[in-house]
Amino acid sequence: MLVWLVSIADTILGAIFTFIGFFVLIWTFTMAGILQDQDGKVLYCESSDNGVESCYMKEFGIVN
Numbered sequence: 001m002l003v004w005l006v007s008i009a010d011t012i013l014g015a016i017f018t019f020i021g022f023f024v025l026i027w028t029f030t031m032a033g034i035l036q037d038q039d040g041k042v043l044y045c046e047s048s049d050n051g052v053e054s055c056y057m058k059e060f061g062i063v064n
Helices: 002-035
Strands: 041-047 053-059
Touching: none
Parallel strands: none
Antiparallel strands: 041 053
């Protein structure tokens, strides 16, 4: 009986994590599409000391 309940719990938890993982995957691809243009550059935004935020396109690289 206990093995049967553990099996059901495992199936339910697997379905929940798969559902959450699917939405995390969709969100990741959506954000990557928003932040990256066609030239392989990524939008970076920084706040200056006076509180003004400046955004610019920067070449994406693994080392920088």
